[in-house]
Amino acid sequence: MQAFVCATMSRPFTTAALVVPVTHSLLPRHLRLSNLPPFLTATTDTSIFRRRPYNFRPVSGPVTAGLGGFDVIGDGGSMLQDAGATALVIAGAYAFVSTFDFLSERKLIEQNLSRKLVHILSGLLFMASWPIFSASGWARYFASVVPLTNCLRLVIHGLSLATDEGLIKSVTREGKPEELLRGPLYYVLVLILCAVLFWRESPVGVISLAMMCGGDGIADIVGRRFGSTKLPYNKQKSWAGSLSMFVLGFLVSVGMLYYFSALGYFQLDWVSTVERVALVSFIATMVESLPITGMVDDNISVPLVSMVVASLAFAY
Secondary structure (H helix, E strand, C coil), rough: EEEEEEEEEEEEEEEEEEEEEEEHHHCCHHHCHCCCCCCCCCCCCHHHHHHHHEEEECCCCCCCHHCCEECCCCCCHHHHHHHHHHHHHHHHHHHHHHHHHHHHHHHCHHHHHHHHHHHHHHHHHHHHHHHHHCCCCCHHHHHHHHHHHHHHHHHHHHHHCCCHHHHHHHHHHCCCHHHHHHHHHHHHHHHHHHHHHHHCCCCCHHCCCCCCEEEHHHHHHHHHHHHHCCCEEEEEEEEHHHHHHHHHHHHHHHHHHHHHHCCCEEEEHHHHHHHHHHHHHHHHHHHHHCCCCCCCHHHHHHHHHHHHHHHCCCCC
């Protein structure tokens, strides 16, 4: 009689499902279904792998580090790794924004395009840096220091306590310091929220940032250049912008999910995942297209709606 043994074994950052056909009567007594050791879960129901859109099991202890590596030094080594990663990402973020400041000042790139490219890439690069942090419980808080630093910078310059013309030109529409306290500030607050609440442990934060950075960011660029046909219910938005947000938001979300999945942070049922991501992208695009920008900034509405819908879609 044929039986299927589905064994789930813990490994760093991944849950591996092994489905092995065996002849039960030929197995030694200690390997039969009724005598499996407690760290194996045996079942003949292979449909469990189709029910959940994703599966994640955190690895406890200080020995495992980002990228599935090992922190042989222990807790102190994890803290040192996280501090170094924080300093590296802050330096990289500063160099990134300074590069676009330089390009826009030299008229090598339009100021508005520079602003939107910073909007698109800075959040995605921040999220892509998460794997260099350790597996310790405090790693997410070290990572959140990066957007927190930018948050304090925006508040200081937004209140005109200091002056940084390059910063103002690179992230504001009209070049006014008070603009720093609206869209740009909301943007970095969402980065902090996703890092602290979701981190690398859930697709929800990944999708929310992908929609805010990639989807919403590209919608403005495409809409300004090819958005001659406006939406019937909002003349400030175009079909081209909304379509590009849906497509790019979807593609960036799937791409980032694949990135974290490939590194072993969670397993995904890709058929189910693609359907759910498409749903999140569609609803986030619809919300972004509504004539509510004067009341709620896109950097608030898009990621928050994405969080809610993704949380429901990926609940298990």
